[in-house]
Amino acid sequence: xxxxxxxxxxxxxxxxxxxxxxxxxxxxxxxxxxxxxxxxxxxxxxxxxxxxxxxxxxxxxxxxxxxxxxxxxxxxxxxxxxxxxxxxxxxxxxxxxxxxxxxxxxxxxxxxxxxxxxxxxxxxxxxxxxxxxxxxxxxxxxxxxxxxxxxxxxxxxxxxxxxxxxxxxxxxxxxxxxxxxxxxxxxxxxxxxxxxxxxxxxxxxxxxxxxxxxx
Numbered sequence: 001x002x003x004x005x006x007x008x009x010x011x012x013x014x015x016x017x018x019x020x021x022x023x024x025x026x027x028x029x030x031x032x033x034x035x036x037x038x039x040x041x042x043x044x045x046x047x048x049x050x051x052x053x054x055x056x057x058x059x060x061x062x063x064x065x066x067x068x069x070x071x072x073x074x075x076x077x078x079x080x081x082x083x084x085x086x087x088x089x090x091x092x093x094x095x096x097x098x099x100x101x102x103x104x105x106x107x108x109x110x111x112x113x114x115x116x117x118x119x120x121x122x123x124x125x126x127x128x129x130x131x132x133x134x135x136x137x138x139x140x141x142x143x144x145x146x147x148x149x150x151x152x153x154x155x156x157x158x159x160x161x162x163x164x165x166x167x168x169x170x171x172x173x174x175x176x177x178x179x180x181x182x183x184x185x186x187x188x189x190x191x192x193x194x195x196x197x198x199x200x201x202x203x204x205x206x207x208x209x210x211x212x213x214x215x
Contacts, residue, residue, distance in 0.1 A: 002018055002019045002020065002021045002022060003016065003017075003018055003019075003058075003061065004017045004018060004019045004096070004201070005017035005201065006062060009100075009102060009210065012102060012103055013086075013100065013101060013102030013103070013104075013106065013210065014062045014063075014099075014100070014101045014102070015098070015099070015100050015108070015208060016058050016059075016061070016062045016098070016099045016100075017096060017097070017098050017110070017201065017206065018054055018057075018058045018096065018097040018098075018099075019095055019096060020050065020051070020054050020092075020095050020096065020097055021095070022054070023050075024049065024050055024053060027050075027053035027054060027056075027057050028053065030057055030060075031053065031056060031057055031060070031068070032068070034070040036070060036072055037056070037070060037071065037072070040052070040072075040073060041053070051092040051097060054092075054097045055090040055092065055097050055099060056071050058097055058099045059071060059081075059088060059090070059099050059101065062099060062101065063101075069081050069082050069083060069084055070082040071088070074157070076157055076158055076159060078154070078157035078158075081101075085103055086101045086102060086103060087101070087102060087103070087104065087105055087106050088100065088101045088106065089101075089106050089107045089108040089151070089154045089155065089208075090108070091108050091109045091110045091150070091154075092110070093110045093111050093112045093204065094112040094204075096110050096112070096201075096204055097110075098110040098206055098208075100208045100210075102210055104210055104211035104213065105155045105192075105194075105210075105211040106155055106208065106209060106210050106211070107150070107151035107152055107153065107154030107155030107156075107194075107208065107209040108151055108154065108206070108207070108208040108209075109146075109147040109148075109150035109151045109154070109206070109207050109208075110147070110204055110205070110206045110207075111143050111146065111147050111150075111204065111205050111206075112203055112204055113139065113140060113143055113203050113204065113205060115139065117139070117142050117143060117146060118138070118139065118142060121142055123163065123164065124145070124146060124149055124163035124164055124167075125142070125145060125164070126164055126168070128171055129145055129169055129171055131171065132171035132172060132173065132174075133174075134174070137174045137176075140174065140176075140200065140205060141174040143205040144174065144198045144205055144207060145169055147198065147205050147206070147207030148169045148181070148183055148196045148198070148207045148209065149163045149167045149169065149183075150207070151183075151194075151196065151207050151208055151209035152167050152169075152183045152184075152185055152194060152196075152209050153167065154209075155185075155194060155209050155211065156185050156192070161185075161187065166185060166186055166187040167183070167184075167185060168183065168184040168185075168186060169181060169182075169183050169196065170182040170183070170184075176200055178197070178198055178199035178200065179197075179198060180195060180196060180197050180198075181196045182194070182195065182196065182212070183195075183196045183209055192211070193211075193212040194209040194210060194211055194212055195209070195210045195211075195212050196208075196209050197209075197210075
């Protein structure tokens with residue numbers, strides 16, 4: 001069993017993290033793929049195919065159901081569960097797979113911490129976000145910002161989004177114990193607000209976004 005983490009989200013939802021140790025045959029034995037899913041995976045090879053299978057298996061495992069529903073993709077490639085009120089998001093990085101599911105719009109991102117992110121920070125960080133970084137925690141803090149914007153992008157589920165111009169993360173002080181902040185997607189007439197949550201899990205950073213409902 002390679003389930004690393006599974007929790008219930010408040011007020012409703014699920015988050016799961018899987019350590020990928022199995023081979024393709026393991027997941028194919030566990031998953032009874034639907035024809036649409038067979039078509040999705042037909043052109044995949046190697047690691048990408050294995051990650052795809054692991055994400056679908058983790059999603060089903062989290063549901064606790066004996067019979068799984070089809071996990072399909074829309075015209076933009078965003079995954080969704082057929083005939084389910086829950087929205088979902090899937091992410092992979094190195095040996096980890098992350099899945100989040102909730103009744104509201106959601107997105108998740110998991111990242112293995114690497115030094116090179118500093119070299120591309122200008123592509124996704126806004127000035128006010130950069131000002132919140134401290135030298136001692138800069139590297140991991142940057143990964144949280146990147147993960148937050150990836151999670152927002154996945155929740156949005158459409159293309160043509162600029163991470164600096166359209167995705168906003170409320171600046172926050174980084175904590176190694178995890179934390180929360182607010183994210184917004186602002187594009188044309190759209191102004192969409194999300195609760196953002198982050199945690200460190202060893203050498204990985206996981207961030208998930210859940211639509212903030214109006215009270």
